[in-house]
Amino acid sequence: MALDAKIMAAAYRRQQQDRESRRRDLERREQEVYSRVPRVAQIDRELRGTAAKIVLAAFETDGDPEAALLQMRNVNLALQRERAELLVGHGWPLDYLDGAPQCPQCQDSGYLRDGTPCRCLNAYYTQEQNRRLSKLLDLGGQSFETFSFEWYSPNGWPEYGRSPLDNMRMVRAICEEYAQTFGPYSGNLLFTGAPGLGKTFLSACIARRVSERGFSVVYDTANHVFQQFESSKFGHENPYEEDPDREINRYLNCDLLIMDDLGTELMSNFIQSVFYRIINDRLLSRRETVLSTNLTVDGLGDRYGEAVRSRIRGEYQVLVFFGDDIRVLKRDRS
Ligand SMILES: Nc1ncnc2c1ncn2[C@@H]1O[C@H](COP(=O)(O)OP(=O)(O)OP(=O)(O)O)[C@@H](O)[C@H]1O
Numbered sequence: 001m002a003l004d005a006k007i008m009a010a011a012y013r014r015q016q017q018d019r020e021s022r023r024r025d026l027e028r029r030e031q032e033v034y035s036r037v038p039r040v041a042q043i044d045r046e047l048r049g050t051a052a053k054i055v056l057a058a059f060e061t062d063g064d065p066e067a068a069l070l071q072m073r074n075v076n077l078a079l080q081r082e083r084a085e086l087l088v089g090h091g092w093p094l095d096y097l098d099g100a101p102q103c104p105q106c107q108d109s110g111y112l113r114d115g116t117p118c119r120c121l122n123a124y125y126t127q128e129q130n131r132r133l134s135k136l137l138d139l140g141g142q143s144f145e146t147f148s149f150e151w152y153s154p155n156g157w158p159e160y161g162r163s164p165l166d167n168m169r170m171v172r173a174i175c176e177e178y179a180q181t182f183g184p185y186s187g188n189l190l191f192t193g194a195p196g197l198g199k200t201f202l203s204a205c206i207a208r209r210v211s212e213r214g215f216s217v218v219y220d221t222a223n224h225v226f227q228q229f230e231s232s233k234f235g236h237e238n239p240y241e242e243d244p245d246r247e248i249n250r251y252l253n254c255d256l257l258i259m260d261d262l263g264t265e266l267m268s269n270f271i272q273s274v275f276y277r278i279i280n281d282r283l284l285s286r287r288e289t290v291l292s293t294n295l296t297v298d299g300l301g302d303r304y305g306e307a308v309r310s311r312i313r314g315e316y317q318v319l320v321f322f323g324d325d326i327r328v329l330k331r332d333r334s
Pocket residue numbers: 146147148149151193194195196197198199200201202261293294326327
């Protein structure tokens with residue numbers, strides 16, 4: 001999986017901050033207990049010392065190291081028992097001073113012995129990525145679970161041979177299956193249709209599900225994508241204060257790129273070649289792309305050229321959205 005280094009770094013930072021704050025909490029609890037019941041502090045010191053004492057004892061008792069060890073162990077157990085009784089006796093839970101790591105796999109270091117990220121760090125990665133996706137998409141409100149069919153008419157549309165409702169049942173099912181089984185051979189999707197029919201909504205559903213399954217997902221509008229390429233090439237003022245080359249890297253290398261509102265940008269030869277490069281590079285490296293546009297496949301072909309038309313025809317599953325504009329329906333209803 002092609003995880004994003006910057007997001008991973010942020011995830012790691014956050015994980016280590018959490019670990020540090022757990023450590024500080026533990027210290028605070030220790031101070032609280034030690035100051036109220038100094039005997040516990042004494043016991044803790046003794047317990048820490050016993051490991052060394054055990055080793056010493058084994059050498060010093062010339063006759064019988066095993067007996068010495070056994071005795072140390074008994075002292076240890078007695079100290080632990082006394083400590084537990086003191087804690088509980090003063091109203092603290094038994095594990096009040098437990099500093100056990102939250103993740104037994106990596107001891108909260110975030111990485112396994114072979115250097116791969118631990119599952120707990122990957123969970124931070126997903127959180128971090130969703131935080132970023134949420135700046136552009138309504139990941140909170142838009143999910144397969146909240147997707148509603150009530151906006152799609154059950155009356156047939158003759159030019160499509162079915163109703164918007166039947167069509168969206170199929171489209172939603174395909175999208176959910178796509179997200180659920182996402183991987184390097186999932187293929188690509190093209191959402192095409194008039195405004196206000198749920199294309200961005202379904203993009204959010206897919207982004208969320210695929211992200212939660214541990215893949216790197218980038219969502220952006222076509223306009224913003226092209227702007228980054230222009231900034232990088234022409235050194236334009238970048239109104240977003242991002243590093244355009246880094247953004248371009250994310251577009252080209254993420255597991256799933258969702259490019260929204262394609263066809264609204266001001267056209268130029270440069271944009272044509274950038275779009276071809278995105279489509280072609282991602283196909284060659286078997287990285288998946290979801291496009292959405294108000295244009296038809298032929299409209300896209302006219303705009304971005306034959307090479308793009310042929311790749312979309314051959315490599316994209318085209319999902320057609322039709323029906324009544326949900327933005328208008330919602331406005332009229334309220
Ligand atoms: N299935 C749905 N259930 C509930 N609300 C929906 C659904 N689909 C879309 N909406 C709402 O309708 C509005 C328009 O949807 P969306 O933005 O996805 O349209 P779109 O197809 O992307 O339009 P455009 O082509 O203009 O970008 C949004 O407010 C969205 O939350």
